[in-house]
Amino acid sequence: MRYCRFLHNNRPAYGAIEMRDDAYAITRLLAAPEEDLSAQMGPQSTPPADCDFTPMALSAADLLPPVKPSKIICVGRNYREHAQELGNEIPAEPLLFFKPPSSLLSPGGAVVLPAASQRVDFEGELALVVGKRTRNLGAGEDWRSVLRGFTLANDISARDLQKKDIQWARAKGFDTFCPVGPFVSDELDPDAGVTIETRVNGELRQQASTRDLIFPIPLLLRYISAAFTLEPGDLILTGTPSGVGPLHAGDSVEVSMAGLGGLINTVQAEDH
Numbered sequence: 001m002r003y004c005r006f007l008h009n010n011r012p013a014y015g016a017i018e019m020r021d022d023a024y025a026i027t028r029l030l031a032a033p034e035e036d037l038s039a040q041m042g043p044q045s046t047p048p049a050d051c052d053f054t055p056m057a058l059s060a061a062d063l064l065p066p067v068k069p070s071k072i073i074c075v076g077r078n079y080r081e082h083a084q085e086l087g088n089e090i091p092a093e094p095l096l097f098f099k100p101p102s103s104l105l106s107p108g109g110a111v112v113l114p115a116a117s118q119r120v121d122f123e124g125e126l127a128l129v130v131g132k133r134t135r136n137l138g139a140g141e142d143w144r145s146v147l148r149g150f151t152l153a154n155d156i157s158a159r160d161l162q163k164k165d166i167q168w169a170r171a172k173g174f175d176t177f178c179p180v181g182p183f184v185s186d187e188l189d190p191d192a193g194v195t196i197e198t199r200v201n202g203e204l205r206q207q208a209s210t211r212d213l214i215f216p217i218p219l220l221l222r223y224i225s226a227a228f229t230l231e232p233g234d235l236i237l238t239g240t241p242s243g244v245g246p247l248h249a250g251d252s253v254e255v256s257m258a259g260l261g262g263l264i265n266t267v268q269a270e271d272h
C-alpha cells in the first residue's frame with residue numbers, strides 16, 4: 001500500500017501511488033485512513049473514493065504532507081558517524097525531542113530560513129508513520145503492526161540556536177522545519193538495509209544504510225511507547241546520518257530512498 005495526500009479540485013484528497021512507465025503516479029482516489037477522519041477539517045473533507053479521477057504523475061500533483069500527526073517525535077544522534085561529526089558522544093539510549101505539528105511542510109514547499117539563525121542545516125531521515133494507538137509495546141510484540149508505513153522527512157535544524165538555547169524546541173521547531181513525504185508506503189524492509197540519500201542542488205551530501213541505525217526501529221518503538229501513547233498518524237523521525245550541512249536561500253534539497261521516492265524542497269529567506 002502506497003498513498004499520498006494532495007489537492008484535488010482545491011480540496012485535500014488521498015491518492016493511491018503506483019509505478020507507471022518507471023515513474024510514480026497517482027492512479028485513483030482513496031478514502032482517508034480511518035483514523036484520520038476525526039482530524040478532517042469541517043466541510044473540506046476528502047471526496048468519495050469512487051468519484052471520477054484521471055491518473056496523473058506524482059510529480060505533477062500539488063502534494064500535502066501525507067500525515068496529520070498529533071506529535072512528531074525525533075531521535076537525535078542515531079547514526080554513529082553523525083554523532084561524531086558534531087563532536088557528540090554515542091548515546092547510551094535514544095535521545096528524543098519533539099517538533100511541533102506547525103513545523104510540517106509539504107513536498108515541494110519552501111523551507112524558510114529564520115532571521116534569528118545564521119546556520120540552518122538539512123538532515124535527511126527515514127520516518128515512521130504510526131498506524132494504531134500504542135502504549136508500552138512489548139519485546140515480543142509485532143512492531144510492524146504498529147506502523148501504517150514509512151515516509152521521508154527532513155529534520156531542518158537551526159544549528160546555532162540548538163547550541164545557544166540548550167533546549168531544542170526553537171532550533172528544531174520553526175515553521176517549515178519538518179518537510180515530509182512525498183508518500184507513505186508499507187512496502188519497505190528497513191531491516192534489509194535501505195539506502196537513504198540527501199542531495200543539495202543535485203550534489204550527494206548524505207548516504208547511509210538503515211542498517212547503520214544505532215538504535216533500530218523495534219527498540220525505538222518500545223522506548224518511545226514506554227514514554228508516550230502513540231496515536232495514529234504520529235510521525236517518528238529516526239535520525240540522520242553524517243554529512244549534514246547548511247542550506248542557503250535558492251537551494252533545492254532532496255531526501256530520497258528506494259521505494260519512498262524523493263522529498264524535494266526549496267529554500268528561501270524570511271520576508272521582512
Ligand code: MG
Binds near residue numbers: 076125237239
Ligand atoms: Mg535529526
